[in-house]
Amino acid sequence: MFNVLRNSDSAKELVYQGVRLVLVRRVTELQQQWRDYNGLIIDTAIEHEAKAIVEAVRRAKGIESLIPLFINDIQDFPRELVCHTDGFIDTQHQENVAHKTIAINKRLAQIMVKDSSNFDEEIKYKTLGFIYSRNQIFAPFTSRVSRIGYHFPLLSLYYKNEEKTLLKILESLEKQGYIAKTFRDHIHLCKSCDSNYLNFKEICSSCKSADIQARDMIHHFVCAHVAPENDFKTEDGLSCPKCDKHLRHIGIDYDKPSSIFSCNSCANEFQNPEMQASCFDCDTDNTLSELLQKTIGDYSISAHGEQWLFDMQSPLKKQIETSEIDDGTIPISIFKVLLKQEVKRILTTGITSQFVTIQYENAQFKTLNETMQHALKTEIAEIIRSYLLPSDIMTVQDYNLFHIFIPDTKNPYPERIEHIDYNLNKLLNDNIKKEKSPITVTKTALNSNTKIDTLFNYKDLSQC
């Protein structure tokens, strides 16, 4: 049983085997000190208060927001709120809570603290951190509150009415290999508002009215007459309009080989009605092919995702360092080897080679997420590569930092470097707002005394 310690009039603390949990009744009770506890317990019957507490904690910045958060089980809240917490606890007899709290905090402690500079990065960090620290499947559940029909732990707090973006985040994480998905369901969303609250109905293929009626067709065996059931109906039952015979027994006298729809609006008769999905939220009529199909899955963190949490090493940097990329650059490690070799060659042959560094600077670039930075880097690399000769060697140190090694040239500023400088400046000036040139081109003539490592010491110009 927890030992109850009263700290103040408004809050009380529970301690069990060294685990300190604080009971919170109102969001205003949440102060900076809550980060000092091992966990929080929501202890209010008022739903909006509980919701405010959940949002205040979970939407706080940094890994502390993933602190164990429980609800006193004497309360009853909707699943859409509970899913963002670690569940209900019995404050009197819940020894497992202490163990659960310890386990979560232990895992949280393994995650490297990171000060995310942009929102996407923060979401990625917290999502992966949440899945890892809870050590369980990240499973959405069906919910009418959500526009897409599925509610996600943690993420739904951030993307109210923007569930499509939420799904994109998860797709992106999956695509990058941070999480693995197990198929759960397909959902179909309105083309206009992304809502899943759709009314599927059969409509007339001619006038698009939903006022249609299906009727059975009757085939009278003996005379081969086929028509809708209405044609056969008489006061006495069914009678064939072709041969006037009474139809008594299905399977013997007649059968019903198919059905046909008739439209009460335009009298069109057809067998294959069109399907329409009308959105309850925005009244848009969608044909089935217009609906946006998305996949819902259960997610688990991958080894790659865990590694990212532990050391925060950017996959982009890792990629640049370990493998050749498909934009005509080589890994920096190989580049350095070649450069050292060139210096030795200069020593023996007396030839001249040039080393050029191209860096583009802008604070806007820094705020781009990793994917965008990678895309930008690839595009710029392709442009630079298009001006270089096959004998020129290029590497990428960072998304905005390129090094080019031009062997065996006496020209300290080759014409192709001028072209690169001019065209990149023009391209970036056309797309970003900045008064001074965003491109810095530095040239160094290699000689036998060149210290290789000094060539790569560059400061982050975007802070300038």
Next chain:
Amino acid sequence: MLEQLIPEYILYWNAVGIPKFIRVFWYFVLFEFTRYIIIDYVVFAIFSLTKNRRNKCFAQARQALFNENPFVSVIIPGKNEGKHLFKLTKSLDEQTFSNFELIIVDDGSDDETPTIGKNLEQLGLIDKFIRNEMRGGKASAANLALRFSKGKYIVHLDADCSFDRDAIENVLIPFFMDSKIGAVGGNVKVRNYKDSLCAKLQAIEYLKTVSVGRIITSYLGIYKIISGAFGAFKKEAIDAIGGWDIGPGLDGDITVKIRKSGYKVYFEPSAICLTNAPSKFKVLTKQRLRWDKSIIRFRVRKHKDVYFPTANFNWATFFSLTENVFYNVVLDILWWIYIIDIIINYSGSLQFIIPMNFTLYFVMNYVQMSSISLFSERSKEERYLWKYVGLMTLYTGTYLRIVRTAAYYKEFFFKRSFEDPWNPYKSSIQAKRAGL
């Protein structure tokens, strides 16, 4: 010297004189020569004399057709015909007459036909695609199409056919030549005549019996069968008779029904449709057994009232069916009597009779082929078939006659057409009980 070059059997028949020649070859002289040579050439002579008048009448009717531009329903009932549908829609797209809706009825197909049909309907290549999950037979599928057709005229097609560009236009024109015409048959020819010997012989047969034969019977007012592959009907006429009845042989049956309801039936040779004929004799035998059984079932049994002087008696209908039954059933029986006659009375002269018979039929077939050339609009292409005409003696004179005899026997004594899987058992058994 000259006598040495002439075969002995020819010299023999030259020596015995005409009376004995007629006595021995009475079957050929009385029936075959009269019907297929004399009548063909007499009708052709009349045709030639009236050509200008007919052309003028046809042109006026054509103008009337385009002035009225009636809405037409093209209906295609069938089972497992999906593979032909796209080609068919393309063939119909090329038609000079275009004011028609296209209705396809899928009679319980168990292949990809439903998918193909629905797709073509969604693409707008078919106006209405109706599927019966349970197969009901061709008549029920045609009646279903008829129920949902909105045209003033109904054009019934088979899915595996293709058409001359003016085929639909030409099949509709006769309705504007005579308001009493209730149905018009198209001219069905064999498309795959180069496939096999079997197909080649059928191509010749179709030219003789379908093309020329129907021109003659139509001219004489006794045209008896509108092919299911290509025929047009006045909607009011076909509605009045309740559409198609259970087959096999429903196309011949509906022609008689239209005749009996007071309408004229016409054959339009310029409305050309090409179809694939069976390329194997085994398949052909099955098809012909089915067709020949239907003569007994419909012409002899179901419509026997045509032969009696009832209130609705009509001479044209009487002659139409009588000609049909006579030249098929009666002559078939007479042929066997002829064989017995020869065996009993002239067994000693068989070495002269058999080669002479073959010679007579050989010559007649070529003379007949000449009359076909006179009528045909594709005579140049059909010259390819001339070298096979000699085999027609064996094909029509022996093979088809044996098949026909077997069919008549089975149908007359055992009503085997009601057991034909071509029609579902559930319908056939009911039709048999009802005596249809």
